[in-house]
Amino acid sequence: MNNENIIIVGAGAAGLAAAIGCARAGQKITLLEQNNKIGKKILVSGNGKCNIDNRYINLNRFHSQNPDFIAKVLESYDFAVVEKFFTSLGLELVEGKEGKMFPMSLQAFSVVELLEYEARKIGVEIVCECAVTSVSKQGDTFTLETTLGTKTCTQLVLTSGSPAAPQLGGSNSGYAFATKLGHTLVPRHPSLVQLCSQESWVKGCAGVKVAGLVKLYANGEYITEKKGDLLFTNYGISGLAILDLSREVSTRLANFDYCELSLDLMPEYSKEKLTNLLLARIQKESEKPIGLWLQGILNKKLIAIILEQSKSRVKLEKELGRKEINKLVHTIKNLKLSVNDTKGFKGAEVATGGIDTSEVNPQTMESKLVPNLFFAGEVLDVDGDRGGFNFHWAWVTGLRVGK
Numbered sequence: 001m002n003n004e005n006i007i008i009v010g011a012g013a014a015g016l017a018a019a020i021g022c023a024r025a026g027q028k029i030t031l032l033e034q035n036n037k038i039g040k041k042i043l044v045s046g047n048g049k050c051n052i053d054n055r056y057i058n059l060n061r062f063h064s065q066n067p068d069f070i071a072k073v074l075e076s077y078d079f080a081v082v083e084k085f086f087t088s089l090g091l092e093l094v095e096g097k098e099g100k101m102f103p104m105s106l107q108a109f110s111v112v113e114l115l116e117y118e119a120r121k122i123g124v125e126i127v128c129e130c131a132v133t134s135v136s137k138q139g140d141t142f143t144l145e146t147t148l149g150t151k152t153c154t155q156l157v158l159t160s161g162s163p164a165a166p167q168l169g170g171s172n173s174g175y176a177f178a179t180k181l182g183h184t185l186v187p188r189h190p191s192l193v194q195l196c197s198q199e200s201w202v203k204g205c206a207g208v209k210v211a212g213l214v215k216l217y218a219n220g221e222y223i224t225e226k227k228g229d230l231l232f233t234n235y236g237i238s239g240l241a242i243l244d245l246s247r248e249v250s251t252r253l254a255n256f257d258y259c260e261l262s263l264d265l266m267p268e269y270s271k272e273k274l275t276n277l278l279l280a281r282i283q284k285e286s287e288k289p290i291g292l293w294l295q296g297i298l299n300k301k302l303i304a305i306i307l308e309q310s311k312s313r314v315k316l317e318k319e320l321g322r323k324e325i326n327k328l329v330h331t332i333k334n335l336k337l338s339v340n341d342t343k344g345f346k347g348a349e350v351a352t353g354g355i356d357t358s359e360v361n362p363q364t365m366e367s368k369l370v371p372n373l374f375f376a377g378e379v380l381d382v383d384g385d386r387g388g389f390n391f392h393w394a395w396v397t398g399l400r401v402g403k
């Protein structure tokens with residue numbers, strides 16, 4: 001049996017930051033990872049470029065049942081702290097759109113390789129293919145059952161993440177360990193995830209991408225809207241605007257709300273501007289079929305559904321009048337799509353919910369219920385918007401543990 005000083009469970013972003021922080025403070029650290037390599041989510045993030053953080057850290061980009069906790073953690077733990085940390089590893093950062101930060105190499109693996117080099121250099125023992133299966137505490141000692149045998153420690157850090165992306169190591173195990181030790185869980189739902197629809201027409205539009213605006217209605221009531229890419233797929237809809245909206249949809253579907261999206265396929269055109277554009281395009285004696293006429297402004301795959309939803313009866317360009325144009329404009333700017341599910345944790349980048357943060361000290365990340373038990377990263381009831389905010393949370397909570 002091994003008697004370690006500090007064991008950290010999970011070598012993702014939070015675990016690596018915590019391990020380096022603790023080891024720099026002179027602690028003996030063992031970092032256990034169930035996967036065959038560390039940082040799998042970092043490696044695939046930002047399409048392999050790793051959107052490592054965001055320059056504009058703001059409380060309203062993070063979500064939790066307990067926003068006060070986030071405010072306290074982020075106090076003096078802004079982007080500059082993360083930048084300093086990466087500079088200390090020899091990693092330079094560059095800025096993309098909307099404050100998104102990336103490694104200068106634009107290669108996610110440079111982030112993982114530099115983190116690993118630093119951790120090993122300062123004595124962190126990294127053990128891969130070691131899944132922790134149970135945790136208990138007797139007196140001052142934590143006992144961990146793992147696939148590589150029993151391990152004990154006097155301080156335990158849970159950085160085992162959320163169930164999002166199980167194919168990369170996403171797991172519920174941290175929640176199971178924490179609840180067994182007396183902690184409470186806030187319900188988890190997939191977020192930053194694609195949405196499913198049972199409406200058959202979407203399949204016919206699969207592959208079509210438009211720069212649009214999506215509004216969410218739950219039980220007929222307007223909830224919120226997002227602008228950006230909309231990508232039709234054979235299961236429903238994806239794209240950046242959909243990912244940004246998905247947290248709200250996921251939570252509402254779990255509450256059995258009826259969710260409907262209203263898609264504006266031409267948000268840059270006001271109703272009036274689009275009406276005028278269409279009216280100006282009508283040629284009086286033209287025998288051109290309406291479908292072909294609409295191809296002058298819209299993707300062909302979307303036209304059949306626009307005509308169907310607008311209930312247009314005219315067949316030829318010359319038959320178009322203001323009434324028909326109004327119907328078409330209304331549908332192009334309010335295409336309805338009901339949503340019945342999400343692609344689940346498998347498709348999600350993050351999970352909402354997690355360990356109730358009212359039971360954790362935001363200064364030290366130590367449990368208020370179990371002395372010497374610490375948490376960092378997504379295992380906590382905090383998730384962020386797309387754009388580097390989730391990694392920010394992982395880095396700063398990990399560094400706070402180290403401190």
Ligand SMILES: Cc1cc2nc3c(=O)[nH]c(=O)nc-3n(C[C@H](O)[C@H](O)[C@H](O)COP(=O)(O)OP(=O)(O)OC[C@H]3O[C@@H](n4cnc5c(N)ncnc54)[C@H](O)[C@@H]3O)c2cc1C
Nearest residue numbers: 010012013014034045046051132161169377378388390391
């Ligand atoms: C496809 C994808 C792209 C993303 N892109 C971005 C992005 O560009 N920017 C951004 O900010 N966020 C992004 N995210 C979200 C970000 O990856 C997470 O928020 C972040 O990784 C959370 O860090 P963590 O350390 O808390 O958890 P994780 O990174 O999930 O690490 C937890 C680790 O614990 C291990 N583990 C779990 N249970 C056990 C156990 N019982 N025993 C041993 N090990 C265990 C897991 O294998 C895993 O390696 C993306 C996520 C995905 C899935």
